[in-house]
Amino acid sequence: MKIVISDGCNNNCSFCVVPYTRGKERYKSLYNIIIESYKTNIVCFLGQNVSSYYFNNSFIPKNIFFKDLIKIFNYKFFNIIMIEFITSNVKDFNKKTIIDIFSCEKISSLVHLPLQSGSNKILKKMNRKYNLIDYINCIKNIKIISKRFLFSTDIIINFFEKKKDFLKTIYILKSFLFDRIFFFNISFMKNTSIFHKRYIKKKNTKLKFLFIKRILEINIIINSINLLGKKIKCFLKKNIKKNIYIFYGLNKRKILIYSKKRILKNHIYYSRIINFYKAILCGNVYKNN
């Protein structure tokens, strides 16, 4: 279940209209989030910038930050089997916060961290408030906690980039084997600080899209190979035929499973991956260890 926990954004990225259309960040109360999540097993916390979530009121002895929200859902609600969040900003993730969030065993193994560009020069022009080293350190610190994590990201192309800036982006996309990449062409929207540059020509858009698509296809295959023989936490998505099931891994990959055992809804299973076809994994299934 998708639960909007915040609205608006305080960040002012130079290409984005959200600060103008939605205004400053506002956060939903912990009480309302808990009420909304009642009866659900999978929560996805949504907001333009969930990582800066903050809540306090006089009934709660301490401030609730995003990491606290995750920990509450991870440790206090036994019905919850998976926690996701979209979208966050690496500038909000210091080492301690990363440890707190990604040590939670229910957190999705596919972590969405928008990169936007692999070039520091472009990140600065975008006013993203992090640089490449911050981003890389964030991924490395998450990986230190567990090897189970895969990553997805957002990329904007043609943001006044030169060939070398685009190639830097490609290098990062390849190096960290992003399992999902959402890529967009820059659009010059009214009210943004780059609107007056809207007549600048966008170069080689189709080629750049194709390039990123190919990188993604290769990344998916490498990640699938790396998952062979590994044990993945998963839960039932649907029963497609007698004894044939689609499970959903905590890494958000579909897992095709043949099993004569009785499969229960809303229960955590484990699957040992034995084969794959592109992004679809095949495995067996068993409960607990």
Ligand code: SF4
């Ligand atoms: S891109 Fe995201 S972080 Fe940047 S201003 Fe827009 S909503 Fe905020």
